[in-house]
Amino acid sequence: MAVTIQRSNRVTCAARICLEGISLRTLATIIPGIAPVDNLSEFLETVPHREHPGITSLKTVHLPSQLADAAQAVLEKHPVSQLAERTLQISTYLWSRKRPVExxxxxxxxxxxxxxxxxxxxxxxxxxxxxxxxxxxxxxxxxxxxxxxxxxxxTYHWQPLNYDKELSLVYMAARMNGVYAAVSRAFHEIKKRVPEFQPYSLLDFGSGTGSVTWAAHQAWGESLKEYMCIDSSSVMNKLADLLLRGGSESSPSHINAVYFRQFLPVSPKVKFDVVSSAFSLNDLPSQAERISTVQTLWRKTGSYLVLIESGTREGHQILMEARDVLMGAKVSRESRSGIVFAPCPHDLPCPKFAQKTILPCNFTQAYHPLPYTSKQDLKLEKFSYVILQKGEYKGIERSWPRIIEPVLRRPRHVHCHLCCSDGTLQHAVITAKKHTKDLYRCARSSNWGDRLPVSNLETEKESENVSESDNLPST
Structure with missing residues (x-):
């Protein structure tokens, strides 16, 4: 496939824009069926290809040492029989869990x-x-x-999970690391793309063991002054508070100003800079309650609403349901008052649902599990997420396409499957000869979940690739 803009045209255009003092990134345009990408060689300047501005993925995530030590202290004080087997059981159950039937x-x-x-x-x-x-x-x-x-x-029999003291400990051992890894990945993208954003307050709905609080503190600890954790389970709230105190009720909290509640704040005037719900929407008993909760969370959002669910068809559809409620075609521009920040480079309907075989849009994050709950050195958390932003996003790079499958690196060419700003799925085969060395090296340095910083790259329509990988539980 050939680049749609010839080299001579690129040079002439670049020279003219440089004379006018306009950034080269303004060349990015939205062309139907073509991924919006900035493939001019000058855009990198002195940045190495392996650190190009489209990279938002994280390397292997480690749980904060204070949290890992606290979890170990809690389990030593309150041992759980057959912990390894029970953590596997609850992980498998949560992965295969579906929405309640209406x-x-x-x-x-x-x-x-x-x-x-x-x-x-x-x-x-x-x-x-x-x-x-x-x-x-x-x-x-x-x-x-x-x-x-x-x-x-x-018919699928959905049942609410009622956490007693022992089940909450099993959940902590099974899911605390994975939740922390997925949330860290989402927060990292906000922090990298909007480095000037310094949130003051956080609201975490369905806070569980407090993984979101720890991930937010890791990302914005210097600016965050208030953490509001909402969980209907008083047992979970006590466990999260105990972990903050290093496993001892008499010890001071590692993170200050963390408050626990069992219900969302009633006042519509109370807003938080960052609002999150991680792996919690599927715990609600009906679609009506999910929609009502998402609308409430959006009203309480000052800047960013972060929603994360399991990387299954169910998890993805729950998130797209929430996305459509807040950003759908039936919602006026005035009412929605925001945009989709990530992972979609557009506010259009998810193109995954236009395919004959609907596969989830999901991503992975590597992390180190707790040594006393798993014999593996490394695990992958597969998750789906959506980040909504209040107001308008000013950066032109929002239209950069998202890599939605593992990058296939082959001799002298790279395969990238992309979700593009025109609301389509595209398949780009990138070579140094056809698409410049810079773009080729950027593509080789990119991973699943990154964005490709290129413009006017000719691509092919995404083919129907049926995969069953989403049916397997995260490990």
Missing amino acids: DETLRTKAAELEQKFLEKMAPLSAVHESLDPLQVEEQKENLRRQVLAKLRKT
């Missing part, structure tokens, strides 16, 4: 099953005329029992 869906499904059973019973309809009313009622009751039995076998 009442309307159940009614529709029950009506369809009833109709099927009635069709099977049609030959007996003539016999019904000779039956007495009591026998007719008995057959109707039998039909209801058959419908209910079939519904139980074919």
Whole structure:
């Protein structure tokens, strides 16, 4: 594939813009079917290719030493039998967990099953005329029992998780590291792309063991002065507070001004610079409650709303449901009062849903697990996320396409699967000869989840690649 702008045109255009004192990044344009990329060789200046401005992924994440030591102290004081087996069980359960089935869906499904059973019973309809009313009622009751039995076998049974003291410890050992890794990755992107952003306050909905608080403190500890943790489980709140104190109730907290509540603040005037919900929306019992919660969180957002769920089809669809509620076509520009900051380079519908086989948009983050809960040295957290920003984003690099699959590095060419600013999925095969050495080296240095800083790169429409990797639990 050839670059759509010839070299001579690029040089002439670059020279003219330099004379006018305009940044080379302003050349990025949105062309239907073409990824918006800044492939002029001058844009890097003195920055190494391996550190190009589109890189937002993190290297392997380590849990803060104070938190790791506190978790170990808590487990030593309150040992849990068969901890390794139970952490694997709860991890697998949470990964495979689906959304609650809505009442309307159940009614529709029950009506369809009833109709099927009635069709099977049609030959007996003539016999019904000779039956007495009591026998007719008995057959109707039998039909209801058959419908209910079939519904139980074919319907997912969502149940709320009620955390007691022991289950909260199992959850801590199983998920604290993974949650911290995914949230750190999301916060890192905000910090890198908007280095001047210095939040004062944080609201964490579904705070659990407090991983979000620790990740936020790691990212913006110097500016954050208030951490509001919301979790309906009082047991979880006590455990999170105990971890902040190093595992001892009498010790001072490692992070100051952390407050725990079981309900969201009522006042609509109370806002927080960063609002987050990590792996919590699927704990809500209905779509109506998820939508209401997301709208409340958005109203309380001062700058950024960070939503993270498991990297499964269910997790991705939960996030897209929230994204559509706040940024969808039915929401006016005035009402939405914000944009999609990441990972989408656009506010358009997710192109994943336009494919015949709908696969989740997910990413991975490597992390070191707690040594006393796993024999592995390294694990990968697979997650989906969306970051919404209040107001307008001024940087032109927002339109840079996102790499949504592992980068395939081959001799003298690189395959990148991209989500582009025109709302399409594209496949770019990048070579030094056709796309300049700088862009080729940037692509080779990029990873799944990074953005490709290029413009006017000719690509191919994304093909239907069916993968079952999203059906496997994160390890």
